Amino acid sequence: MKKLNLEIKHDRRGSNSVKWDHKDFIDSRASDKALPLWLSDMEFKVADEIIDALSKRVDHGFFGQSMPGQKYFSSIEAWYHDRFSWNIEKDSIFYSPGVLPAIGFAINSFTKEGDGIIIQPPVFYPFAQLIEENGRKVVNNNLINDDGYYYIDFDDLEEKAKDPNSTMLLLCSPHNPVGRVWKKEELLKIIEICKKYDLTIFSDEIHCDLTRKNVRHYPLMSLGAYDKIAAAVAPSKTFNVGGLPIAQIIIDHVDLKDRWNKETYGKHFIRFAPPLDMVLCETAYSHCAYWVDEVMDYVEDNFDFIVSFLEEKLPQTKYKKPEGTFLAWINFGAYVNHKDLMDILITKYDLLIEDGIVFGQPGDGYFRLSIACQRDILEEGLNKIVQAINELQEQ
Template sequence: MSKLDLDREYDRRGTNSVKWDHKNFVDSRVSKTALPLWLSDMEFKIADEIIETLTKRVEHGFLGHSMPGDKYFEAIQGWYKRRFNWEIDKNSIFYSPGVLPALGFIIRAFTELGEGIIIQPPVFYPFSELIKGTGRVIVNNTLTKDDDGYSIDFEDLEKKVKDPKNTMLILCSPHNPVGRVWTKDELIKITEICRKNDVLIFSDELHCDLTRENSTHYPIKTLTDYNKIITAVALGKTFNVGGVPISQIIIDDNDLKLIWEKETMEKHYISFAPPLDIELTETAYNKCDYWVDEVMKYVESNFDFLVDYLDEHLPKVKYKKPEGTFLAWINLGAYVESEELFELLITKYDVLIENGRVFGESGDGYFRMTVACPRSVLQEGLDRIVKAIKELTEK
């Protein structure tokens, strides 16, 4: 297999890309020419095998109603067995048009109005938006931070899980944006706390394939027999197809399956899956291991570059590589006030990264940016950030 050209820059403007064309989704002052280092999209062309498969299907000339068949389920089972030694029963795999819609289905189906749902900020902000939007209550089990990184406040988690008003925990594993890959012991402890109090765990494992060379992701279902766990996985982050609305929801327990099916079928009529999405899933999981492995090596080297760059130019940051994701979570608060820097970056230096405050109050001072891009793009963005910080600190 030929080496991927991951240093190549592509022109994605004019393709209705949220990252490139709809940057004003973040702030109306963001220019059309701004360098986008925000959003969890990679800047790497998808695998040739995926392009060939989708082209062949379109050329076939028919895109009618479709449903996943045996090849679809076998592809998913094969991937998670190979990569994680996770044996998934075919009857435990459910199609969903994306993970966030699935989370909405689950909140409505498994919790009641006014009940509390626990999240662990700073965390992916749509979690809190969905909780509020469905009339539930956000309950924060804020991660603790020290020089060694982030960890779970288990004393606080246990206290909040024991509250009968709180009936669900949304676990982000690996964690977005802080990049923690939870250990076996941490995951087992979470499940035991929830088991004692009959709390449902929704485990968002979208970034499971995107770990560093010395880190190992453990699917939570491989570590426990606790039955009240629903896991979400998807191809979007792994194969850079985030715009494709397909995900797999893994449910083992028969009672939970019935509730899921009633919610998705009887209330939303989720039964068919787009034919191109099915073809993509089968091809990616069966033929594109090499693509993920090569991209992750490049991402690893970009993180090494980022560490060295920040050590040289912004040493107060004291940045360490995350254990997972291709997203850097950087504390620039030691130099500047985050709102002031964000404004200067988008109004003068024409670069867009994400203000950590959107991930919760504990994200104050932090910024999230992608490193899944050509090295030249990453360096250009960092150079602009350093210039903006220098301007603010020399005022």
């Protein structure tokens, strides 16, 4: 068993990193020295095996068009079988240059203009954008917030699904940003409703490998209760390679497959896949399980650290660690006005975290912190929040 040294800090400035070099992407007021606890991008260096395999492939010196081969398919099939008892057929695996582009393709191939697509805010903000910009209607099935723990409002989901204009549910499973890992019964209930009203489900499962100890993620398709589903998985979050454009879209349903091919290949000629990304997937899924397991242990400890830090310094936040993701979703409203805190953090304390409102109206009052980082970086960020709250309370 390898033991990674996850305490090592790496200077990523000057590498065109969105998180470190393009902070203005999220807040134009962010200074160069702002500590970035935003964006779901880890501060842990990628597994040696991946770096070695990519280097070897680079040394080969040829980067002509490539297509997924047997090794690529086998590595994916084995990963999902071993981790989730999910049997994926080779013919069901489609390449996409990312999950978000896949959502755009899915919207265009599985729905028509003007259709309603259901999402569950507060949710990853590009969902709403992709729906709207593709000429469909966002239908909000807001989650129920029970003191920071979130549930699906099934009555409301049924109301929304019943509308003949609603044709698709865009599910986030596990859920970004609230960190729920949906239980099997919840997923079966979702399926029951969607099946009843003939909705297609696009299940974004990019965070599936990032769960807490003893929390199990169920791939929606593995439940076998419905086949009008397309699911998205990817190595990007799991192995911290979000800048390399690759995701696997899994579709069993014959008609959905056909529509997907018409959209991706027919309209966009997406047929080939980047050669480095093939090597990345083969290596990561075949040899790097230890890496994500160790990283998730460290992330678990980071969450425990946040819980005790807040219990001691800001007990009224009543923060509980999420079931999945490496994102902390926290409300400091018991102490200060949310907007004031956001302003002072960015303009005076040089801390860049994300405002919950961008995840939809139900996210108002929350912050999202990306916490897959060295513990002292996390502690520095949390201390900045405490200082900022103290200052605001003294005003």
